[in-house]
Amino acid sequence: MMAETKRKADLKVIILGDYNVGKTSFVCRYIDGTFQTKEPTIGAAFFLKQWGPYNIAVWDTAGDERYTGLSNFYCRNAGAAILAFDMTSVSSFESLWARFIPLLDSALENCIKVVVGMKLDLLDSDRTREITIEEATKFSREINSNIDISHLPKDPYFETSSLKGSNVTEVFEYIFNHCVPLTDAEKRVAGNTGIVDLSKPVNDGAKDKKKCC
Amino acid sequence: MAERKKEADHLPTSESDQDDFIEPDPPVVTNQAVADTFVNIDYEDLVNPDYDSHPSGYIHEIVRQGSHDDDDEPRVAVSSVSDVSTGEESSEDHTEISTKEISQALDEVSKLQHPEVSLEDEEEIDEVDTQEWRQRKKHVFILSQAGKPVYTRFGNEDKLVTVMGVMSALVSFVQDSKDLVRFMVAGDHKFVFLVREHLILVCVSHGAESSQQILLHLSYVYNQILSVLTFSTLHRIFKQRRNYDLRRLLTGAEKFLDNLLNMMDTEPGMLLGAVRCLPLDSQVRDNIAQTIVQNAKVKDLVFALILANNQLVTLVRMKKYFLHPMDLHLIINLVNASESFKAAESWTPICLPKFDSSGFLQAHISYLDDRCETCLLLLSVDRESFFILSECRNKIKERLVKYNALKAISDSLMKTSYSIQQCGISDLRHFLYKSRHMAQFTSPELEAPYLSETEQERLCGLYFYLHHRIHTSARPLKILYTVGPHETLLGWVTQSFELYAVFGPLVTKVAAIQAINKLLRWVKREEDRLFIPNHVTF
Ligand SMILES: Nc1nc2c(ncn2[C@@H]2O[C@H](COP(=O)(O)OP(=O)(O)OP(=O)(O)O)[C@@H](O)[C@H]2O)c(=O)[nH]1
Numbered sequence: 001m002m003a004e005t006k007r008k009a010d011l012k013v014i015i016l017g018d019y020n021v022g023k024t025s026f027v028c029r030y031i032d033g034t035f036q037t038k039e040p041t042i043g044a045a046f047f048l049k050q051w052g053p054y055n056i057a058v059w060d061t062a063g064d065e066r067y068t069g070l071s072n073f074y075c076r077n078a079g080a081a082i083l084a085f086d087m088t089s090v091s092s093f094e095s096l097w098a099r100f101i102p103l104l105d106s107a108l109e110n111c112i113k114v115v116v117g118m119k120l121d122l123l124d125s126d127r128t129r130e131i132t133i134e135e136a137t138k139f140s141r142e143i144n145s146n147i148d149i150s151h152l153p154k155d156p157y158f159e160t161s162s163l164k165g166s167n168v169t170e171v172f173e174y175i176f177n178h179c180v181p182l183t184d185a186e187k188r189v190a191g192n193t194g195i196v197d198l199s200k201p202v203n204d205g206a207k208d209k210k211k212c213c
Numbered sequence: 214m215a216e217r218k219k220e221a222d223h224l225p226t227s228e229s230d231q232d233d234f235i236e237p238d239p240p241v242v243t244n245q246a247v248a249d250t251f252v253n254i255d256y257e258d259l260v261n262p263d264y265d266s267h268p269s270g271y272i273h274e275i276v277r278q279g280s281h282d283d284d285d286e287p288r289v290a291v292s293s294v295s296d297v298s299t300g301e302e303s304s305e306d307h308t309e310i311s312t313k314e315i316s317q318a319l320d321e322v323s324k325l326q327h328p329e330v331s332l333e334d335e336e337e338i339d340e341v342d343t344q345e346w347r348q349r350k351k352h353v354f355i356l357s358q359a360g361k362p363v364y365t366r367f368g369n370e371d372k373l374v375t376v377m378g379v380m381s382a383l384v385s386f387v388q389d390s391k392d393l394v395r396f397m398v399a400g401d402h403k404f405v406f407l408v409r410e411h412l413i414l415v416c417v418s419h420g421a422e423s424s425q426q427i428l429l430h431l432s433y434v435y436n437q438i439l440s441v442l443t444f445s446t447l448h449r450i451f452k453q454r455r456n457y458d459l460r461r462l463l464t465g466a467e468k469f470l471d472n473l474l475n476m477m478d479t480e481p482g483m484l485l486g487a488v489r490c491l492p493l494d495s496q497v498r499d500n501i502a503q504t505i506v507q508n509a510k511v512k513d514l515v516f517a518l519i520l521a522n523n524q525l526v527t528l529v530r531m532k533k534y535f536l537h538p539m540d541l542h543l544i545i546n547l548v549n550a551s552e553s554f555k556a557a558e559s560w561t562p563i564c565l566p567k568f569d570s571s572g573f574l575q576a577h578i579s580y581l582d583d584r585c586e587t588c589l590l591l592l593s594v595d596r597e598s599f600f601i602l603s604e605c606r607n608k609i610k611e612r613l614v615k616y617n618a619l620k621a622i623s624d625s626l627m628k629t630s631y632s633i634q635q636c637g638i639s640d641l642r643h644f645l646y647k648s649r650h651m652a653q654f655t656s657p658e659l660e661a662p663y664l665s666e667t668e669q670e671r672l673c674g675l676y677f678y679l680h681h682r683i684h685t686s687a688r689p690l691k692i693l694y695t696v697g698p699h700e701t702l703l704g705w706v707t708q709s710f711e712l713y714a715v716f717g718p719l720v721t722k723v724a725a726i727q728a729i730n731k732l733l734r735w736v737k738r739e740e741d742r743l744f745i746p747n748h749v750t751f
């Protein structure tokens with residue numbers, strides 16, 4: 001079975017986080033370049049993304065508690081995990097530690113864990129930030145003790161808005177550059193390598209169509 | 214309503230206006246426990262989904278005088294009602310339950326009916342206190358054995374703590390006397406209880422359904438919960454903590470319950486324990502099934518099926534397993550209630566309680582067409598088989614496109630199924646025909662006079678009535694002919710089919726019988742297109 005997974009994809013990225021934090025919106029913003037209100041995910045949804053010569057498998061999981069025990073399959077051999085929380089909800093941040101980090105035991109040993117605060121745009125309106133940048137950054141360093149983060153261009157923590165499209169592509173490219181870096185020639189085909197740059201216009205990254213529909 | 218009924222299979226010859234007509238022949242519908250197979254499935258089997266618990270079969274009707282009508286029944290009377298028996302008759306005497314306690318409890322529950330009595334929270338106006346909430350036709354409540362709210366169809370569970378508490382008190386009060394409350398009648402409301410090992414399901418309805426029909430609906434709801442959690446999980450959780458708030462595990466699953474209940478209000482399939490098939494040329498259908506068989510030869514793949522607009526296109530099964538119609542309805546509900554499968558290939562656990570209530574199957578779910586109408590489901594016991602199934606799916610899709618089968622499906626979906634005119638029978642307005650062997654049914658499009666919502670609801674009510682009268686287990690009927698003010702109804706049940714037909718009010722009995730015979734011939738002719746006689750196996 002593991003052979004199957006490997007044959008199929010060169011990198012497995014899993015997105016974990018409490019229900020309703022915006023995981024599906026985040027993936028769809030990256031893959032489709034659009035934001036539509038999404039229904040809660042049932043089980044998990046699979047996306048295949050081309051990155052240069054690499055096949056990237058992206059698993060968008062459902063955050064509902066009843067699925068927790070079943071996440072093993074999705075986490076196994078993951079090379080990267082996106083740990084998503086809603087920046088206006090403390091409990092969604094706490095869940096990362098309590099519920100989701102333990103699941104990553106079955107991920108690859110050098111799995112990179114990127115902590116991603118979602119719904120940044122809400123902070124512009126009336127909602128208050130519940131988790132400080134320092135707190136989240138510290139957390140993101142702690143959970144990556146398995147890898148040498150000093151080689152990373154920045155701490156594995158991002159604040160994003162799928163609604164506005166800010167910082168979404170950056171998260172994926174941060175991961176890809178770490179796990180499956182492209183040669184210069186490949187890069188030209190694949191597009192920009194993203195370092196966080198909020199001033200950059202919204203990237204509606206979809207060069208590849210989703211796999212189905 | 215004047216009624217004439219006759220148990221013979223052919224032309225009725227005598228009439229009876231008695232309501233308590235006693236069926237002399239042995240009932241057609243038997244209560245035998247039958248194996249969970251397509252060939253043997255019958256209605257009674259579905260009414261008693263007692264695969265995990267077997268409540269001792271007392272049925273009590275607790276009649277409470279509605280405060281607003283001049284009913285002269287005793288204030289609280291408990292009587293055994295043999296015609297809702299589940300076949301577990303006991304000769305023990307029923308004792309009257311008329312204690313103060315129960316009437317107090319009933320007073321509490323009756324708040325559901327009386328707007329002037331307000332519930333707890335005085336400060337804000339709860340939805341629960343609104344006229345609108347009270348007038349809902351069919352409430353469904355789920356609570357844990359400890360009385361904790363789990364689900365309400367309308368409103369917010371948190372506002373219903375008292376009502377749910379009373380419901381659980383009622384249940385345990387009756388349980389204390391080693392008995393089981395099944396339903397109560399209060400005014401024009403029925404309170405139907407389904408008591409399972411860890412959950413209590415209550416329906417409060419003033420709709421057209423009979424108590425047994427409501428009970429059937431509740432068992433669908435219960436199975437929907439199992440489908441999301443499995444019985445093992447439910448059991449483990451409540452064993453660990455009786456007081457557990459199950460809503461935590463059901464977040465996001467309420468929509469399945471909502472959707473199921475809405476479907477049951479309008480779709481006769483669940484009442485009949487049968488699914489509707491998408492009309493298709495039988496060769497095309499065979500072709501689709503064979504494509505699946507050839508391209509999904511995967512160990513541990515138990516069922517593969519294609520659904521389109523809540524209709525079954527094809528089903529391929531492992532040789533030794535059958536897909537029970539109740540499980541199939543849960544699958545249809547899953548697909549119908551979720552938009553999320555349209556975005557990407559999904560891999561999700563699903564428990565099919567009739568198949569195995571203790572564990573999950575893993576479902577690969579994907580749409581095969583761009584318009585997201587044709588949905589393929591591959592159900593496996595192997596949690597690891599996603600990529601293999603994903604490959605199968607791609608091959609199946611490719612072949613179906615090549616053979617124009619996807620187009621045939623979408624063409625069939627474009628056409629409205631069929632008009633009653635096509636059957637060529639005057640006076641016949643609408644019908645439901647269920648093949649009992651196949652657990653499938655067919656019915657024509659709804660046409661005038663059943664176009665408005667209220668008329669459709671009324672028609673639905675007629676079918677509920679007809680179905681109820683025929684399947685009343687104390688005196689099941691083979692044929693029932695009923696003349697009502699607006700239409701004449703004819704129901705006919707044999708070993709192989711169930712037919713419920715609605716005629717204009719002026720049809721004569723002879724004409725109706727002739728029409729039915731003609732209709733049966735028509736169905737026979739169209740059978741290949743409307744039904745799937747055999748499910749292909751891997
Ligand atoms: N304002 C704002 N709302 C967002 C953003 N991302 C998601 N949402 C909203 O948050 C809700 C949940 O989004 P989903 O993407 O379905 O969340 P999820 O994490 O996939 O949820 P589950 O699949 O149930 O685990 C939806 O109503 C989205 O419209 C965002 O960046 N900004």
Ligand SMILES: [Mg+2]
Nearest residue numbers: 023024040041
């Ligand atoms: Mg989601």
